Amino acid sequence: MTRVVVNLPQRARRGEIIEIRTLAGHAMETGFRRTQLGELVPRDIITRFTCSYNGVEVFSAELHPALAANPLISFSTVATESGKLEFRWTGDNGYSATHTASITVV
Amino acid sequence: MTTRRQFLVLAGSTLAGTAAQAQLPANIEALRKAALAEAVRKVTGGAQVRAGRVKLDVPPLIDNGNTVPVSVEVESPMTAIDHVKAIHVFTEKNPQPYVMTARLGPRAGRARVSTRARIADTGKVLAIAQMSDGSFWSDSVNVVVTLSACLEDGLI
Numbered sequence A: 001m002t003r004v005v006v007n008l009p010q011r012a013r014r015g016e017i018i019e020i021r022t023l024a025g026h027a028m029e030t031g032f033r034r035t036q037l038g039e040l041v042p043r044d045i046i047t048r049f050t051c052s053y054n055g056v057e058v059f060s061a062e063l064h065p066a067l068a069a070n071p072l073i074s075f076s077t078v079a080t081e082s083g084k085l086e087f088r089w090t091g092d093n094g095y096s097a098t099h100t101a102s103i104t105v106v
Numbered sequence B: 001m002t003t004r005r006q007f008l009v010l011a012g013s014t015l016a017g018t019a020a021q022a023q024l025p026a027n028i029e030a031l032r033k034a035a036l037a038e039a040v041r042k043v044t045g046g047a048q049v050r051a052g053r054v055k056l057d058v059p060p061l062i063d064n065g066n067t068v069p070v071s072v073e074v075e076s077p078m079t080a081i082d083h084v085k086a087i088h089v090f091t092e093k094n095p096q097p098y099v100m101t102a103r104l105g106p107r108a109g110r111a112r113v114s115t116r117a118r119i120a121d122t123g124k125v126l127a128i129a130q131m132s133d134g135s136f137w138s139d140s141v142n143v144v145v146t147l148s149a150c151l152e153d154g155l156i
Helices: B006-022 B028-044
Strands: A002-009 A016-024 A046-053 A056-063 A074-080 A083-091 A098-106 B049-051 B054-057 B061-064 B068-074 B084-091 B100-104 B112-117 B121-131 B134-145
Touching: A002 B006, A016 A046, A016 A083, A016 A098, A016 B068, A046 A074, A056 A074, A098 B100, B028 B084, B028 B112, B028 B121, B054 B134, B068 B084, B068 B121, B084 B134, B100 B112
Parallel strands: B049 B134, B061 B134
Antiparallel strands: A002 A016, A016 A074, A046 A056, A046 A083, A056 B100, A074 B112, A083 A098, B054 B068, B068 B112, B084 B100, B084 B121, B121 B134
C-alpha cells in the first residue's frame, strides 16, 4: 500500500553534494473536491517528510494540499560519512511510510 | 420578435450564469489576496521581504495545473554561519496559499529544492527564502494555466 521510491547515489566522495530524489505513492486528496452527489471528499494528504542522515535530521518539509499527487521532493545533502539515510513520510489518517538507504563515502 | 428558441437559450444562459456566481463570494479575489498576505506574514512575522537571491523556476505556460514542476534555488554559501533555514512556496489563486515549506540547514550543501505542485488558476507563484541571519528574500513568477487543478468546473 505505501509505496515509495528514493533515488540517491550508492557511493560518493567525502564532502560531495549528493542529490536525493524521493517519490511517495499517494493520492494527496485536497479536501476541496466534490463527488457527483455534491459531497466534499475529505482531505487525505501527506503532511510531513523528513530525512535523517545517521540519525541526524538534515532535511524536512511540510506538505500542503497544493502539492501534486504522488509528491516528488528533490533536495541535496553533503556526503559526510558512510551510513544510513532514513526517509519518513507521515500524513492524515495515520499514514506513515519509511525507507532506508545506505551510502558508502570514500 | 423573440422566437421560442431564442428565448429558451437566453433564459438558460442567464440562469446558469447566476447559479454559478452564487456559489462564490463576490470578493473572492480580494479574499485570496488577503489569504496570501496573511500566509506570508505568518512566515516572516512582519519582517521585510526583499526581492533577489532566490530563483524560482516554474514554466510560464502550464497545460495541466495538476502537476507543475516547481524548483527553487537560493544563492547562499550554506555554511554554519550563513545558510538558508527554510524555503516557502505560495500560490495566489489556490483555495489555500500554502504549497510547501522545506527546512534545510548547512548540511544541505546547496540550497535547491524541487517538487511538483497543483496550481488552480492563472496568477502569481511566490517563493520566500528564510536565511540564518533572519532576512527574507523572494522571487515570484506569473504563470498562465490552461487546465486548472483542484476544481474541475473552473469556478475559482
